[in-house]
Amino acid sequence: MGSRVSAEAARQRISAALDAIDAAHDVLRDTSSDIVGNDFRIDVAERLETQERTNRGLMYRFFGEIADPPDETGMVPAVRDKLWARLRLTPNEITRRFRLAARIRPRRSLIGPPVPPELPKLAAAVQAGTVGEDHIRAVCRAVDVLPSCLSAADVADAERTLVQHATKLDAGVVTKLGQRIADYLNPDGHFDDTDRARRRGLRLGPQGPDGMSHLSGLLDPETRAYFEAIAAAVRPGRHQPHDSDPPARDDRTPAQRCHDALKLALETAIASGKLGAHRGHPATVIVTTTLAELNQAALAAADESLPIPAPARTGGGSRLPMRDLIRMAAKAIHYLAVFDDHTERPLYLGRQKRVATTDQRLICYARDRGCTHPNCLEPGYHCEVHHSPDWASGGRTDADKLYFGCGPHHGRASRGELHTQVMDNGRLGWSDGTGPPEVNHAHHPEELLHTDPDPPDDPPQ
Numbered sequence: 325m326g327s328r329v330s331a332e333a334a335r336q337r338i339s340a341a342l343d344a345i346d347a348a349h350d351v352l353r354d355t356s357s358d359i360v361g362n363d364f365r366i367d368v369a370e371r372l373e374t375q376e377r378t379n380r381g382l383m384y385r386f387f388g389e390i391a392d393p394p395d396e397t398g399m400v401p402a403v404r405d406k407l408w409a410r411l412r413l414t415p416n417e418i419t420r421r422f423r424l425a426a427r428i429r430p431r432r433s434l435i436g437p438p439v440p441p442e443l444p445k446l447a448a449a450v451q452a453g454t455v456g457e458d459h460i461r462a463v464c465r466a467v468d469v470l471p472s473c474l475s476a477a478d479v480a481d482a483e484r485t486l487v488q489h490a491t492k493l494d495a496g497v498v499t500k501l502g503q504r505i506a507d508y509l510n511p512d513g514h515f516d517d518t519d520r521a522r523r524r525g526l527r528l529g530p531q532g533p534d535g536m537s538h539l540s541g542l543l544d545p546e547t548r549a550y551f552e553a554i555a556a557a558v559r560p561g562r563h564q565p566h567d568s569d570p571p572a573r574d575d576r577t578p579a580q581r582c583h584d585a586l587k588l589a590l591e592t593a594i595a596s597g598k599l600g601a602h603r604g605h606p607a608t609v610i611v612t613t614t615l616a617e618l619n620q621a622a623l624a625a626a627d628e629s630l631p632i633p634a635p636a637r638t639g640g641g642s643r644l645p646m647r648d649l650i651r652m653a654a655k656a657i658h659y660l661a662v663f664d665d666h667t668e669r670p671l672y673l674g675r676q677k678r679v680a681t682t683d684q685r686l687i688c689y690a691r692d693r694g695c696t697h698p699n700c701l702e703p704g705y706h707c708e709v710h711h712s713p714d715w716a717s718g719g720r721t722d723a724d725k726l727y728f729g730c731g732p733h734h735g736r737a738s739r740g741e742l743h744t745q746v747m748d749n750g751r752l753g754w755s756d757g758t759g760p761p762e763v764n765h766a767h768h769p770e771e772l773l774h775t776d777p778d779p780p781d782d783p784p785q
């Protein structure tokens with residue numbers, strides 16, 4: 325009983341403090357600052373920045389408590405969905421906040437008192453509101469690239485020094501100081517396999533309007549050795565993008581040959597069939613298009629005055645120009661599905677090997693393109709096949725009853741937290757029980773543009 329009363333008192337105190345901040349924001353918004361002078365404006369800017377940092381520190385405290393509640397047994401997966409829906413943060417940002425909060429919060433131990441945070445000085449500065457988001461990133465990055473051969477005391481010294489400077493200087497300086505500290509503590513550049521494994525990574529950026537994607541990252545020495553060997557095979561004159569007879573003069577730049585080496589490696593790996601299975605069919609490129617677009621591509625190939633057809637879609641949700649698709653399909657190693665424009669039923673399924681479930685998945689690629697849950701952006705490659713009505717309630721596995729759902733959404737539907745039903749247009753509608761079922765327009769931009777996101781409650785008769 326006593327803890328219940330004090331919990332209620334704590335909730336009231338916190339809510340009252342937030343109400344007071346909201347009320348103060350109203351005053352700030354409504355008060356003109358036209359005649360206060362620039363010296364005063366700079367004072368205000370400094371205080372606003374400090375308040376934003378303080379706010380950030382409190383935000384990390386609550387993310388840390390949400391992830392590891394001191395008064396509950398643990399976080400349930402639905403909490404992430406609630407944060408996503410109410411704060412409108414990307415799932416990546418939610419994960420980032422949880423991870424950072426875990427590093428700057430005291431750690432609970434099963435026996436004995438709590439263990440201090442992994443980064444105690446940064447934790448204190450975040451809580452005090454003396455460092456901003458960019459400082460936090462700079463300090464974490466600098467600490468994370470220190471080699472694992474350093475002693476815990478050296479790492480703690482580095483963290484303390486970086487945080488001290490972060491409270492007085494901008495984050496760019498902190499980053500540079502971090503590099504100098506790393507060089508000083510590790511003058512011989514000693515890095516072991518653990519360091520390299522930690523730092524390896526490749527980041528494939530979003531596809532640009534021209535169809536190109538940015539790639540950046542760090543390769544470990546073994547990957548580099550493979551890469552060099554393949555790059556050597558793509559020496560001048562060899563493995564040109566459009567093999568012709570006689571071979572065309574090779575005027576590729578070194579960077580372009582490097583790109584073609586990566587393409588050759590990936591194409592060879594896919595064609596080898598040794599990459600194993602992915603959700604029941606061989607790991608391969610899945611491409612869907614419609615008969616009208618394919619016909620248009622054939623006409624455009626013969627007559628350059630005709631418009632270029634719309635690109636095909638890959639199972640990863642990217643756009644593939646028709647010309648590339650036709651060239652890839654000629655090598656006959658990919659799953660190509662051609663759909664009737666009206667019924668969205670497959671007219672042609674090109675495949676190297678017949679796999680029973682693949683035809684059903686291809687229909688999902690054409691109709692759903694990705695997860696069918698409203699506003700979910702997960703592409704088809706990341707989706708499971710959801711049965712509607714669900715297996716448990718007697719669902720049958722025929723193609724009209726199979727729909728794409730990403731892992732989390734499929735899981736929540738299977739547990740009965742979300743309900744699905746097939747709509748009149750053949751698509752899958754989802755509901756959490758609080759409103760009518762809705763379909764996902766996120767993979768169908770043509771619908772996004774022509775759908776009223778907030779229809780009136782009483783549509784005119």
Ligand SMILES: [Zn+2]
Nearest residue numbers: 695700730733
């Ligand atoms: Zn989803």
